[in-house]
Amino acid sequence: MNGVHDVGGMQCFGAVRPEPDEPVFHAEWEGRVLALTLATGALGAWNIDQSRSARESLPPAVYLSSSYYRIWFEALEGLLGRSGLLDGGFAARARTWPEMKSALDASNSFARETDSPPQFAVGDRVRARMIHPAGHTRLPRFVRGQVGTIVLVHGSQVFPDRDAVPIGEPADQTPEWIYAVEFSGTDLWGPDSDPTVTVCVDAWEPYLEAAS
Incomplete structure (x- = not known):
């Protein structure tokens, strides 16, 4: 879903100011x-x-x-x-x-075995699909439609979009491959972005398509 939890790239929220020596719990x-x-x-x-x-x-x-x-x-x-x-x-x-x-x-490992080979490999150029699902997704809005490069193949895990069904309904836990995809900051944020900035996003295979 496109909600307020996904604020990457949104303006008017002010600067991110990390708290020095932040405790694990404040209370x-x-x-x-x-x-x-x-x-x-x-x-x-x-x-x-x-x-x-x-x-x-x-x-x-x-x-x-x-x-x-x-x-x-x-x-x-x-x-x-x-x-x-x-x-x-x-x-x-x-x-x-x-x-x-x-x-x-x-619970420390969410890896799942799959018989399907990965569709992409390190070095492949891929485009994050332009999706707007009504339910849960792990694909940030700011990378949708953008082209990046696969820098790592993580393995396979349950696909969150199919797993986050309403409580009581059966979830489809068929695993999908996950890739670390690197995007250029200028591609994401425009020419005013720091040209040295890159953003790496872990993306499940259904989120991606080959870049033409």
Whole structure:
């Protein structure tokens, strides 16, 4: 979806000012929100792409006025309600710490095997497709329609756009190849951009087409 979460290249938001020596959490509740998100995600009631979609689908005014972990909290509340966990409709049993640790360790890799060979190779020139999906996507707006060069073939993972279906519906988890695609800053931002700037985007194969 084209939402306020995808602000790359948009103007009028001011400069990005990194916080010096920024702590991992600015308040104790933020750590709890992260822990709750990881713990409830391990229950299997939703997948990672549905979780991302829940954050991106928050009302624009809420998203823009909320801190990072406030966004996570608001999205988690919605996920818990839609899955039935909040009203007791989901039959979940308590997980032991060894089970939780195993689930967290397993979540560090999202690689999937596929029998299909990659369509592109390092050095190929590709164009990011001009798409405007109504649902979740990982292709930033600012690279759509632009031509870049593949600099790395990552492997294959579940395609987020097909995985982020409404809770309760079966997700298509057929893996797709992922490529690191490098774009010139001047191609993305115009002649006023720093000519030394490049932007590298990880893009699933369905997002790309061969550049003519």
